[in-house]
Amino acid sequence: MALAAPTAQLRLQLLAAHLAVPPAAEADAPPGLARRPCRAADNAAVPNASKICSAEEAAALIPDGVWMTIAGFVGTSMPELLLRAVREQFDATGAPANLGLIYAASVGNSKGRGFDLLAAEGLVDRLIYGWTGSAPGFLKLVRENKVEAWNLPLGVVSHMIRDVAAGRAGPVTKVGLGTFVDPREKGGKLNARTTGDVVRLVKLGGREVLWYQVPDKISVALLRGTTADLDGNVSFEREALYLDQLNQAMAAHNSGGLVIVQVERVVDRGTLHPRAVHLPGAIVDRVVVAPPDLHWQTLREPGYDGSLSGEIRTPLHSIAPLPMDERRIIAHRAMLEIDRPSCVVNLGVGMPEGVAVMVATHAHQNPNTKSVTLSTEAGAFGGIPGGAQRFGTSHNAASHVTTATMIDFYNGGGVDIACLGLAEADPAGNVNVSNFGAGRMPGCGGFIDISQNAKKVLFVGTFTSGGLKVAIEAGKLAIRQEGRLQKFRAAVHEKTFAGASANGRTVLYITERAVFGLAAQPGQGGSAVELLEVAPGIVIERDILPHMGFVPLIRGKVNQMPAQIFQP
Known part of the structure; x- marks a missing residue:
């Protein structure tokens, strides 16, 4: 029956x-975690x-x-x-x-x-x-x-x-x-x-x-x-x-x-x-x-942060300013490139994460940032993107969509400004962030999707790497120890960004001591990296040219990087 x-x-x-x-199991639950x-x-x-x-x-x-x-x-x-x-x-x-x-x-x-x-x-x-x-x-x-x-x-x-x-x-x-x-x-x-x-x-x-x-x-x-x-x-x-x-x-x-x-x-x-x-x-x-x-929410730490899921909004004044070093200089200069209100911005992993902190702590220096929408390829619109093990998430996001949907938006040109990493660049403006030789090849991630479709692209990174030490004194930048490795090389290991894909878009390469642009060269079959700005205290012949694998295009006067980014 x-x-x-x-x-x-x-x-x-x-x-x-x-x-x-059982009460014993509940007592054993880690603090801050739902049983x-x-x-x-x-x-x-x-x-x-x-x-x-x-x-x-x-x-x-x-x-x-x-x-x-x-x-x-x-x-x-x-x-x-x-x-x-x-x-x-x-x-x-x-x-x-x-x-x-x-x-x-x-x-x-x-x-x-x-x-x-x-x-x-x-x-x-x-x-x-x-x-x-x-x-x-x-x-x-x-x-x-x-x-x-x-x-x-x-x-x-x-x-x-x-x-x-x-x-x-x-x-x-x-x-x-x-x-x-x-x-x-x-x-x-x-x-x-x-x-x-x-x-x-x-x-x-x-x-x-x-x-x-x-x-x-x-x-x-x-x-x-x-x-x-x-x-x-x-x-x-x-x-x-x-x-x-x-x-x-x-x-x-x-x-x-x-x-x-x-x-x-x-x-x-x-x-x-x-x-x-x-x-x-x-x-x-x-x-x-x-x-x-x-079942951690993120691998940064056990427990649960409701500001990542949208359950709560966390006070942004709790975000600590970046220390006054080369990473802050670069992030600050990149933040100033948010050149109109209501921009949609994508921030890459690593150095670009600092731009989110600068937006949270120094928005008064760039009124356009007050209406900016920061986004991540993982699917977060708005808020302040998380970094490191929280990369892809966002505190206080306005909306969450699926990754495939966000990529549709990006591919259609929805990103006004992309701020991405810079590991290597060559004379034609090609950039490598995916393969560094000797088996170090983490992959391209969303770098290609974003860099080929954003209206303006900022590649950010230190000018050299491997032991670089700088100091800021009286509003000027001093190189205390040069990095062992050149990042502006005669040739990149592989092309994660092709300079030829710029198609008239603004492309900048922002470092702690100089800003370069990608200049079209009609009749010469391509594009070239051009020196646009240098930091106060930097001498081109001493601090830039000897540490590049090629000579950049220099046309007329080279401007000075904005003074406020070298101030506390």
Whole structure:
């Protein structure tokens, strides 16, 4: 005889018992963290909760040889429990094996936590990524020719995942033309083992574009959210970003594959408002509940910052000013390039992060910054972007969108000013930030997507690197110790930005002692780096020309950098 379905009252009674946490466990919870509200081991107590399982059970479902995509961005939204379960499963059984991974940006702490948990020979045999700087274990596999690997623009990878979900052949775009991902250069290939072409040059309407071919299927998605109900609907109320998780889930589902989502809590059916659900239960196969120590909001620290999720707004006066050094000089000079109100600005990782601090602490020096909208390619509009392990997030954001949507906006020219890193530049204005030789190749990230489409581009970095020491005295800059490495070189290791793609846009190279521009040279077949400004106290013949691998264009009088940036 069939059993009658449990009444709503009985389900709630069982759920209450299921969610109860023993006092001892509650006392052991780390300070500032929500106590773990669900224990996956007790799933048998909840009727019809077939989607809820342990991490071990979920990992055992992943087949060999398939393409897999994983949530995360630098230090945010890492499904750490799932990653650990996959690695433990592989170490114990040798499965899953020979996986292909496709992701926009790795997440981790560069010390074994995060995506590096999967950096084992045999577990992974091919990679497509935008940036993997937080997973050096993958870079080691690439250097040792143990995996096939393609580095492609972050936004392109985001759109590749979306195109798998939609059953399309892959993005067709100008993004990447003239850079190392152009098949006339390297085609994004990273080692000798990588021989297949995923990027093709084609012509549409008489214009050259790149076609990025996608995998036939993405069969597994490892994702994370905040709350799941018993039907697998997942909300993101405590997440700092949406990222590409909806498209990742759709790609795996539509490939006939497996969608596994790590959450911090489970609620009853019908509890979540439909507007709050980001991942519909119809495309979620398994839900795994993680303990707080494996479900950090960002890897900067344990706990939860409501200003990143939009729950609260944090007072910006708490942001400390930058110390008076070369990084502040550069960030200050870049901030002054916000030359009209209501600009949309993108800030890259590293040195550009200082511009956000200058906007928060020195907006009085540039009234245009009071109406500026800072944005991140990860999907945050407004607020003050986070740095380091919080890169991609934003404190007090006005809006969060998916990464693929933000890249659509960027590709269409939505960014008025982009402020990006500067590792190497050559006489034609080409810039490299993706490959520094000797196996140091974190990848291009969103650099290509942004630099090829922003209306104005600022490349920021110190003039030399490796031991540079400067001092500011009486409003003048003094070089106390020159850096060992030249950054303005006769040739870059590879082109992450092609000077030829400027097409009349304003392109500046801002350092602590000089500002250069990209000047078109009609009739001479290209462009050239031109010296525009020098810092007070700097002598061109002593402090600039001897430390460059080429002589920049100098036309007429060279201006002095604004005096206020050398004042406390």
